[in-house]
Amino acid sequence: MSLLAASLSFASHDAAEAVGDQSDPVQLLEAVQRCAEKTLIFTQAGGIYVPSKYRTVLTFIEDSIHEVAAPNPEGIFHPKIWALRFTDDDGALHHRLIVLSRNITQDQAWDTALVLDEMPDSADEDQPCLDAAPAAEFLRALPGLTTRGLDRQRSRQVEDLAATLSQVDLMLPEPFSDGELLPIGLDGSDTWPFADMKATKLLAVSPFLSPRAVTALKDMTPGTSSNKRTLLSSPVALDMLGPAITEGWQLRVLPMTSTDTPDLTDREQEQPHVELETSNGLHAKTVVLDLPKRRSVIVTGSANLTGHPAWGRSVEFNVLLTGPTRECGVQAMLGTGAGKPGLEDLWESYAPALEETAAQQEHEAERKIEQWHLALASARPVLDVRATGETTVEATLRLDMPRAEIGTTMIWPISLTHHAKTLSSRVQWSRLSRLNVTPFLAVETTLGSGATRVTRRRVIIAELSGEIEGRKHAAFREIIKDKADVLKYLMLLLNEASYAELVAEMDLVDSSSTGLAAVDPGRIFEDFALFEPLVRAIGRDPETLVRISTLMEQLRAAPEAEDLVPAGLDELWSTVWAIHAEVS
Incomplete structure (x- = not known):
């Protein structure tokens, strides 16, 4: 549903106008059709939210969404970037790279966004900039991560965008003077941009934590008192670290409301693990370090402070920026004494729980469900469609069930919210309207019982086969x-x-x-x-x-x-x- 809203924004002919009205089916159809052939979404397999309501117009975005899996089986595909190319009336190109901590969702979490525009030809030669080539190479790697591969046209689109992006520089926003794009997790190597840094002051923001990553950051500030070292995270993540690991830090959390129930956190384990998401509260991932000579470094993007200690298991995308401490440092971020609102006006102090909490007890079940949904999506399910009448069809799901099945899983096309069936290698739905045929399948898995009973619902994408001609025309006529x-x-x-x-x-x-x-x-x-x-x-x-x-x-x-x-x-x-x- 968030992708539909993005299409309305892209299709708007006047940026000063409202984004658009998702309740207007004709406007929404035009926006989606205008953008669908030019938009590719690469998303973690098994990580799509189930919409509360199915809309026929979703038929026209099916070919835009491509599930991917990280090269390292112990990680996930976790970057949040937008690479965009615009063309003016004279045919001149303009590129924009947006590096975020935010997913394409309607989550209400606190996130960050860094917008990097192409350096104009008229810019001063001394103006600081970033080489966009690492982002271009990152784009080139994405088709190889897809669970089903890309067709020739889509592959050409990726290569064409990467080719032009690789030739440009990106403007650094003021007051930053230098920087570097940091693609992570594509080649199996570890990335830890803080390795040789010694900081006088440190602010770390991450909703998910591991002991080794937090300890590695702490070691960068030897001899520094705790009031110079601040960690902003979620209560669950801080509870899981415990008092021993968090000693020497000022611990902070955002004020929690009754609806703030963060999802999964990353616990330090030697066994394979997956970094997951939260839909409420804190979701930003940023580290700010004040270095000698009044310089500061900010690293921001998608990577949580998890790892052993370096990043590399999951595919991520971060940016490193440097600038004057007075304007880019910890104090500027906090807003303390600067006369401007900052994080310190928003957060609260926190002390980790001494005993295991209910949220921690549920954590392992949630992790297993996430891995199970990834396995289902990666199994390349097929939905065979056969006509049974002039307007009705029969749909049969074929799936090579992954090993280590867990809990109880129900499955249904997202267009049929009341037709859930128990998952097996063959599931059939009869007498469906052609308009209800969709490759988007909801899976809902329940694991555990009593107080630790956990249910998680996501979308996986099936390949449609059989008698599927005329689907888009039928959807068009419905609108x-x-x-x-x-x-x-x-x-x-x-x-x-x-x-x-x-x-x-x-x-x-x-x-x-x-x-x-x-x-x-x-x-x-x-x-x-x-x-x-x-x-x-x-x-x-x-x-x-x-x-x-x-x-x-x-x-x-x-x-x-x-x-x-x-x-x-x-x-x-x-x-x-x-x-x-x-x-x-």
Whole structure:
């Protein structure tokens, strides 16, 4: 659902406008179709949240999402970056890299975001910058991590973006003077950027901790009193470290509300482990060190302070930044005495529990469920679809069950919330509507009993096979129901003002009605509402004209074309397309 919101944002023709309205199915469909072919999401296998409500428009993002697994079986795929490329009216490219601790979710956790824009040609030669090449190489590695591989077109898209990104420098935000991109976990080597540093003051922020990582940081501040060494984390993580490991630190937590129930934490173990997520409270991962000569280092991104002690088991992406202590150091981050609000205005002191808590007791069960869902997603499930009627199908799940099955797992297509069945190597759903066929399968696993009973629900992606033709057309028709919807869709394609505003200005809406159903499609052509934007697009926006051409072909081929194509639209479009062909 967060990906749908992102599509609305990308498709907005005016950044000053509201992002969009997810309750408007036509606007949402146009936004998703505008972005889907240009968007690739690489996500941890078995780590997608189950939406509370299924929407038909999700059919159009299926090919954008690709599950991946970390090369190291003891880790997970955990980076949070956006690599974007924009094109202006003259064809010039502009790149942006966003490095976050935040997932593509609607979580309410505290996170960080670092936005790095391409250095403009007009920039001063002495302006500090970052080489974007490490990010480009990181992108190139992603197709090889997917559980199913990428088709040729998608692979070319990744390579094309990586090729142009590798040639640019990224501007460092003020007041930073130097920095480095830190891809982690792709080649099996350990990464620990603090190895040779000795700090006079230290602030570490991470919701998940391991004893060795925390001890390694503490060793970087020898002889420093505890009031110069601050650790901000979650209560569960600090409880799991215990008083002995946290001695010599000022411990802090964010104020907890009744709804703040952090998920899993990382406990130091010699056995394989997985770093998991929290949806509430603290989720940022940042370390700030004040070094000699009034310089400070900030390392921020996706990696928690877990490891043995170095990072490398999980795939991560961090950035190291350096700058003057006065503006980039621990004191500036805390806000203490700076006259500005800071972290110290928000947090509370904390003392670790002396005995094992209920949250700690549940931890191991939650870890096992997470690993089980990863194994299910990596098993490459297949959903075979067979027609049983004109509008109904039968769907059969085939899955090579991983070893070491745990607990009780239920499974269902996310479009069928009341059709959960016990997971096995073969599960069947009968008499489904074609609109309910989806590769997104919800899995819900319950482990334990009584006070330590744990249930976790996630989405895995199946490969669709069998009689699946016409799914996207059926989904399109579910949203585009009549001629008024077609006209609204066309106006959105053309980046015109919203359809509702347009018809209101033209006085085409019956004053007794509040909906778009009162619009007379024929009168829109009388007032040339589509003629002018179509003509403006000739020679200026060929991509949009190609998209409209695809739409018109789809409408003409539909059995219900007479119900969808407004009178005069076919003739108008044929003329515009002929002129476009001559110009191009």
